[in-house]
Amino acid sequence: MxxxxxxxxxxxxxxxxxxxxxxxxxxxxxxxxxxxxxxxxxxxxxxxxxxxxxxxxxxxxxxxxxxxxxxxxxxxxxxxxxxxxxxxxxxxxxxxxxxxxxxxxxxxxxxxxxxxxxxxxxxxxxxxxxxxxxxxxxxxxxxxxxxGEILTLPWLGSGGVSQDHVDGDNHPIALLWNPVDGAAPDRTIARAWLDPVTGEPVTSAEQDVDWSAVGLERDEVLSWLEGIYLNHHITPxxxxxxxxxxxxxxxxxxxxx
Structure with missing residues (x-):
């Protein structure tokens, strides 16, 4: 959180x-x-x-x-x-x-x-x-x-990331990553969506992600994604x-x- x-x-x-x-x-x-x-x-x-x-x-x-x-x-x-x-x-x-x-x-x-x-x-x-x-x-x-928005750091892992809206209930997004700086992110490493009961964001990591290659720990990525999701998809x-x-x-x- x-x-x-x-x-x-x-x-x-x-x-x-x-x-x-x-x-x-x-x-x-x-x-x-x-x-x-x-x-x-x-x-x-x-x-x-x-x-x-x-x-x-x-x-x-x-x-x-x-x-x-x-x-x-x-x-x-x-x-x-x-x-x-x-x-x-x-x-x-x-x-x-x-x-x-x-x-x-x-x-x-x-x-x-x-x-x-x-x-x-x-x-x-x-x-x-x-x-x-x-x-x-x-x-x-x-x-x-x-x-006010939550202060979040820029992406500090390797390569680059972007967000992609995906089909489904509860406003899901995917976090895409590419290890090459400047290249279009094309691999999903995590997802975020709204809990339909609490209205709070939920995040999950994809399977078989090499977090050492990503340059951040799994929990660090999920915490970062949650802040981004709050700022851009929940906070009006x-x-x-x-x-x-x-x-x-x-x-x-x-x-x-």
Whole structure:
């Protein structure tokens, strides 16, 4: 387990964006549905917004493009379903709100996503505030807290390594290694994934690895991989936090209207 005392302190970052009309904020969600987990993805190649709205009882997934919106549900266990896990009246309001939110987000694409990416880059450079370039219009100030990363050393073994996403449940990755400096890593020496129960990272070493050739002990490699996995696959980065905060403002969930 990486040493949590090596985690950098959290930081506060502010960004000013043009969020459009925020029409979803004018829709009042049912009391039981007012604290969703939300996230959205902009798929530039398809000109498509995918919105995820989650609760303990299940999830609503909504895709929206220029031709309209489609949706489906997931149960509490993640299984897809055409049937809503909520009452009909509550579902109707949730769909109205989600469609309005996705439409607002879609109308601000790709400019808003480009601004978010630029703001995240500013945060990486150490700046505390980002202001988008825009014509005179109503703007929103967004404030997020960014969790600090765990300080990790660069790869100190022989050769070079890289990470590769692999198919499977619980977000698995493979650590690839090549003993030749500058050559593309091509041999899997370890893996990491999320424990579905605890949400914590789990690591394992591959069989028949010559750790003396790798230049580090097995446990050293696994500890290093766990820190890398925490930083890059679990700890939300500035871009993720900004997207989440933008959606909350657009949807009227952060009470800062």
């Amino acid at each position: 990486p040493d949590e005392t090596l985690r950098l302190p959290n930081s506060i970052f502010q960004a000013v964006f043009d969020l459009g009309d925020k029409r979803a904020a004018k829709i009042t969600l049912p009391l039981a549905l007012r604290e969703p987990e939300i996230f959205a993805e902009w798929q530039d190649d398809e000109n498509l917004v995918s919105l995820y709205v989650g609760y303990d009882e299940g999830q609503l997934h909504l895709d929206l493009d220029a031709s309209g919106a489609t949706h489906h549900f997931h149960g509490a266990g993640g299984e897809p379903s055409e049937n809503s896990p909520w009452r009909d009246l509550d579902t109707a309001v949730l769909l109205e709100w989600s469609t309005a939110l996705a439409s607002n987000f879609f109308e601000r694409m790709p400019e808003l996503m480009e601004d978010i990416e630029e703001a995240a880059a500013w945060h990486e450079e150490g700046y505390p505030l980002y202001v988008c370039e825009t014509e005179p219009t109503q703007l929103d100030l967004i404030e997020v807290e960014i969790e 980065d500035a871009e993720i936090e900004l997207v989440h905060a933008v959606l909350e403002r657009m949807g009227g969930l952060d009470r800062e209207q």
